[in-house]
Amino acid sequence: PSDRQRVADAVAAATLAGQEASRALMVEPRPLEYLCNPSKQVPRRGELLYSLLSVALGYDPHGYSVPYGGYFAGDKDELFTQLCLQILGLLLLDPNDVYVSGTEAVVSRRPQEQRGSWSTGAWLSPRTHVFRKMLDGISSAQEVNFVVSGVVTLLGTVSEERGTYLPKSMKVPKFLSELLVLVFHLAACDSFVASACREDDIVDLATGVLHVAAEAPEHMHDDTITLLIWSIVLRLTSHRDACVAFLEDFDGDVPDDLPEVSGTFVDVVFVAALKQLGDYFLTAKCNQLHRSVLDSCLFCMINLSPFAEGISTETCHRFFALVERCGKSVQKRSSHKGAALLPYLLEILENSMQYQYTTNAHLAYGILARAGMLRALDKLITQVPQVAADDTRTPSPTAALAMSPSRPAAVPNGSGGVGNLSPRTEVSDMSTTPTSDETLTLWRRNVKVHLDPLMAMLEAALPQLEAAVEKKDCSSPDEAKELMPKSILGLMPPPPVFTTRSVASCEVTHRACEHCLVACLAHGPLADLWSGDADGEDQNDEVAQEERKKKIKSLAESAEKEEEASGGSPASFAPPPRGASSTLAAVGAAAAAVQVAVVAAAPAESAAHAAAEDDLTEDDYMEEEEEEEDLEGDELVDEPGGNERVRR
Secondary structure, eight states: OOHHHHHHHHHHHHHHHHHHHTSOSOSOOHHHHHHHOTTSOOTTHHHHHHHHHHHHHTOOTTTTTSTTHHHHSOSHHHHHHHHHHHHHHHHTOOGGGGGSOHHHHEEEEOGGGSTTOOOHHHHHSOTTOHHHHHHHTOOSHHHHHHHHHHHHHHHTHHHHHHHOSSTTOSOOOSOHHHHHHHHHHHTTOHHHHHHHHHTTOHHHHHHHHHHGGGGOOTTSOHHHHHHHHHHHHHHHHTSHHHHHHTTSBOOSOOOTTSOOOOSBHHHHHHHHHHHHHHHHTTTTTTOHHHHHHHHHHHHHHHHHTTTOOSOOHHHHHHHHHHHHHHHHHHHHTSOOTTTTTHHHHHHHHHHHHHHHTTTOHHHHHHHHHTHHHHHHHHHHHHHSOOOOOOTTOOSSTTGGGGGOTTSOOOOGGGOSGGGSOOGGGTTGGGOSOTTOHHHHHHHHHHHHHHHHHHHHHHHHHHHHHHHHHHHHTOOSHHHHHHTSOSOOTTTSOOOOOOOEEEEOSOHHHHHHHHHHHHHHHHTSTTGGGSOOOHHHHHHHHHHHHHHHHHHHHHHHHHHHHHHHHTTSSOSSOOOOOSSTTTTTOSSOSHHHHOOOOOOSSOOOHHHHHHHHTTOSOHHHHHHHHHHHHHHHHTOSSOOTTTTOOOOO
C-alpha cells in the first residue's frame, strides 16, 4: 500500500484502539467507592492492605535462591501472589479519578521556590481514598525498605533472566503487569521514592519498569502498559534525588526495544522517550492514551534536563534529528506536526545550557552547528501575528494556565495540586479556534521564551568558535568542541526557575489500571469463574475481528476523501494549540472528526505500529532531501552521521 494508505490505516486503527481504551469496564463503581471511603466504617481495611502487601512483596521469585528452583517450587505460590496483586490493584482504584481529565492531570511545581514544604502524595493522589492514604502512610524504615526491596526484586527478574549463565535458569513471574499498577501508586509516595534513592535502588527500579514492556502477556494491550510505564517514570523524575541518581553510568541491560545506549541512565531515559515519541507521533491526535504517553515522555526529558550531565553523542544525534524535523515543519508552514513539540524541545535545550553547559559539550556544539535553522526559526517567529496581550498574562509556559476562563485559577508556583493544569492546555483553553490570532500569539510567546536565551548564546559564542576553528584549522568535530567557550556566564540571561512536572491520578490512568486489572483477572488464577463456552467465544472473536476490519477500512476511506477534498496540506501557517486534545497530531483534522461505535474486542494495534515505523509521508521525504544541503551548510564541522535523520 502507498504511504497515504498506510497512514490512513494507522489512524483508523489507533482511533478504534483509543475508543476501546476509554471504555469503562466496571459498570458499577459503588462497592469500590464504599470500600475506599474513609467516612465508612469498614472493619479490617488496614489489616487487609498490609497483609496483601506482605504476601505479594515477600514472594521469592528465585525459588529457594538456587538455579531452576522456581520451576521445582510449583505455581501455587506464584498464582497466590498474582491474586494478591490483583486485589491490591482493585483496592487502589478510585472511581472519582474519572472526573479529572488527562490534560488537567499534569501538574507542575518549582523546586527552587518550594524547598522543604512539599508532599508528593497530596500532590498526586486525593487524600479521600483510604487505601492510598494508608499506602502513603507507610513511613518506618523497616517497612519502606521491605516494600522497595520487594518491588525491585520482582522487577529485576527480567534483567537477571537475561544475564544468567545457565539458560532459562531464572523464571520471570507472570504478574509483572499487576505489579506495574502497584508501582504506579507507590511512585506517588514520598517515602517509597526517598527510600529507593537512599538505598541506591532507584535506577534498578526504573530499569525494571522499562523492561516490563517487553514482558507484557498477549492478553495485555501494549498501549496500557506503555502509559503506566511512562507515568511511573514521570513521577520518579519529579523528585530531585531521583534525577541526581540517574546521573550514574549505566552498565545494566537495555530494554529489548531500544538500541545499545552508552552513558548514564539519563541517556537511557532520553533514548526510550525519543523512541516512544516516534512510535506515537502519528496517532496522538486520535488516541488519548498515545497523547498522554507523549506528554509523559516530553515531561520526563524536561524534568531531567536541568540535572543531565554529559549527554552522549548518540543521544544528541537522536534528539537533534527530532528538533530539525520539527523546525523544518514550522519553517515550511505546511504542517503543524512539529509546531506543538517545538516549545518543549527548546525548553530542554535551554535548561541544559543554563544549568549544565560545561558538561554538555555535544549538546552545545549541536546548537551552534544548527545556527542557520535557529536563525530562520527566530525570524519566522517574529512574523507570527500578535494581538493586544493582557498585561495580567505572563510569557511563562506554566503561568497562562491560571487564566483559563473555563477552569478554576491555579495556586501560584504550581502548589495547588491537580488545579494547576498541564502546559499543554494553556493555549487551547484560551480560544476554541485553533488558528485564532490569540492562539498564534500565545504559541509564539511559548517558543520565544525558550528560543531567545539560546539565540543570545549562539550570537555570542558562534563568532568565537568560528574564529578559533579557522585559526587552528580543525578538521574534526572533536577538535572543534575543544575550542568552544569554557563558560557562558554573562552570555545568556539569568537562569530561569525551572519547572518540574508530574502526573496525578486521572481518567486516563484510571482506565489504564482498570483495563490492565480486568485483562489480568480474565486470564489469571480466577479465570475459570467467568469463562464461557469456548466455541461460542471463538465465534464471537471472529465476528468482532471482521467488524473491526470493516470499521478500519471505512475510517481510512473517509480520511482519504476528506484529505483529497481539502487539497492536501494547509495553505497557511497555523500552529496548533500547545497541548490540548489536538496538539500532537500528525495526520490532519480528518481523523479527529471521525466518530465510530465502540467495539468490544481488543484494538488492532499492530497496524498502527507498523505504519508508525515510517512516520513521514513520501512528500515529507522529498522535501527533506531537497533541503539537506541547506542544513549541511549550517554545520561548522559536521560529524559523521550527525545530520542524518532517524527514520522509523
